[in-house]
Amino acid sequence: MNYTWDWGAMRQALPLLLTGFETTLLATVLGILVAAVLGLVVAMLGRAPTRLVTIPVRAVTEFVRSTPLLVQLVGAYAVFNTVRPLTIGIAVLGIHYASYLSEVYRAGIDAVPRGQWEACRALSLSPRRTWQAVILPQAVRNVLPALGNYGISMFKETPFLAVITVTEMVAQAREYGANHFVYAETFTLAGLIFLVASYPTSLLMRKLEKRLGH
């Protein structure tokens, strides 16, 4: 049972994996953007004064949160079969994480002291300015650490996109590994690339948190 580690294969697979990594990165960055914006919209809709809005919003987020990402990906892929798989992947990742982020935002908004709302009212600020100039800047500051963590977590879930034929990095690793029978090497390499990318990101997030005074 001697396994000879093939360093050469790792070297050869690297450029291919890096092409895959571009897709991974693209899906993550766009996915986070969708999630960050949509999550905020959902959080604000959740505070609407009428149940006609809050109940459907709640139902949809509960549904998204309680079903696996994999199921959502395959489902969306089957339904929207004319859309590019990468686009579906980004949309599903974005929507999936938006349902989590909406809760994070909600907590962040709730954490803005009541006195801030009252000061806005006392100054006759419009609802728009109240949100834009006062509440959201403080809420976003509250949620930034959590936002970063969800971003990293989404980054590590992008390999699921392979099931809808998106050739991100892990799909490339599997393909190369299958063709040359060097799974261990290529998957290790993929893992290392994930590590190299996410560890500095989390360090950066920690620094940012400190700077914002958390």
Next chain:
Amino acid sequence: MATDPLQKPDTEHRAQDTVAAGHLIEFDQVVKRYGDHVVLDHLDFTVERGRHVTLIGPSGSGKTTILRLLMTLERISEGLILVGGRPLSHMAGPNGSLKPADEKYQREVRKKIGMVFQQFNLFPNMNVLQNITEAPVSVLGLDRAEAEERAGELLDMVGLREKITAHPTQLSGGQQQRVAIARALAMRPEILLLDEVTSALDPELVAGVLDLLREIAHTTDITMLCVTHEMGFARDISDQVLMFDGGRVIESGPPERIFGDPEQERTREFLSAVL
């Protein structure tokens, strides 16, 4: 009082539609309840334009609630509050009836009223200048240069010109409260509500804030309503003192009489406890 000698020349940005005569503030049978708890019990009182009125009384007597109702931070349960003859919480409905005011109407009426809070409530994400100019620019529509000039003058008045780019967290409590006062004044309110503005301050910082308020009281025509536990200050700046207890005004009059020779036993008890 059609023309007020103390009226500052720069009043054109103020809402002018307030009736010149009559009461500026009128509480008419106002009831405020939280569940079964009655905070204000059919309260009647009026405040004339330009007056400095101090509300005193034991904790829980509803003094702060009055300010919060005027600022429309709370809704009244029954009755009517008029500011400049216009109902604060109601607007004209069909056939001369009154219906609950919508948000836009309330914002219009509210523009005349400024409030300074016990906990300052400055916006921590903005610097001092931005705190003061935000509402004049976005609500009154002043251009930025004009708003900043106004802010500069106000900061001179409160003695904090050098803190113009500081953030609230870099200021002491007293400084924050002075900025909060400048922020309220930047809207050129007709009415200034002061809600225990020195209660959260360290003792050595209280005097600076009170001096500032004294100066405002003596140099402007702003009608002031203040809830305070600083009896010396109340005596000094107010020309009318309202003694509250159990959600009602039990005694009112000029400070000399209320502090010197109160009629009600309850007032005497309260004053001897706090003085």
